[in-house]
Amino acid sequence: MRSKRILIIEDDPILGDLLLEALQDGEAYEAFHVLSGEMALSILQTDAPALILLDYHLPRMNGLELADWLRNREEYAHIPILLMSADVPPEASGKKHLRTLQKPFELETLLQSVAELLVSGAKDDPGAEKAFS
Numbered sequence: 001m002r003s004k005r006i007l008i009i010e011d012d013p014i015l016g017d018l019l020l021e022a023l024q025d026g027e028a029y030e031a032f033h034v035l036s037g038e039m040a041l042s043i044l045q046t047d048a049p050a051l052i053l054l055d056y057h058l059p060r061m062n063g064l065e066l067a068d069w070l071r072n073r074e075e076y077a078h079i080p081i082l083l084m085s086a087d088v089p090p091e092a093s094g095k096k097h098l099r100t101l102q103k104p105f106e107l108e109t110l111l112q113s114v115a116e117l118l119v120s121g122a123k124d125d126p127g128a129e130k131a132f133s
Contacts, residue, residue: 003027003028003029003030004028004029004030004050004051004118005029005030005031005032005047005049005050005051006023006029006030006032006049006050006051006052006114007031007032007034007040007043007044007047007049007051007053008020008023008031008032008033008034008052008053009033009034009035009036009037009039009052009053009054009055009058009063010033010035010053010084010088011035011036011055011057011058011059012055013035013042016033016035017033019031019033019053020032020033022107022110022111023111023114030034036058036059036060036061036130037058037060037061037062037063037065037066038060038061040052040066041057041066041069042123044070044076046110047077048075048076049079050079050083050118050121051079051080051081051082051093051114051117051118051121052065052070052079052080052081052082053081053082053084053114054081054082054083054084055083055084055085056083056084056085056087056088056089056092057085063083063084063085064083064089064092065088067083067092067095067098071095071097071098074111077097078097078098078121079097079121079131080098080117080118080120080121081097081098081099082099082100082101082110082113082114082123083098083099083101083118084100084101084103084105085099085100085101085102085103086102086103086104088102097121099113099117101113
């Protein structure tokens with residue numbers, strides 16, 4: 001079975017590397033890390049992940065702006081997003097395919113959220129049966 005691809009968008013390189021290591025610890029996930037929303041948009045042009053881990057405080061484009069941009073594009077609208085922040089904005093609650101995670105968080109909490117979002121995201125992805133069978 002193919003491992004699920006996760007895009008980490010985190011401008012703190014140390015935290016990004018820690019998340020990368022934690023997610024790639026087993027063979028269930030293939031993760032890649034970028035430092036900005038602009039870098040993420042570049043990657044998304046050629047590769048659609050099964051899940052996005054998204055920091056809220058990013059340079060030039062915050063995480064919620066990027067999440068809204070993705071939601072308004074049909075090819076990305078189904079991808080679940082985990083928005084991570086020490087101060088999650090109130091407008092983040094109630095958005096479809098968007099879950100929030102308060103920083104600092106326990107690694108186990110992150111991994112549980114990732115697993116849950118991948119299951120729920122696969123159900124909503126019109127191409128999931130082809131991609132994961």
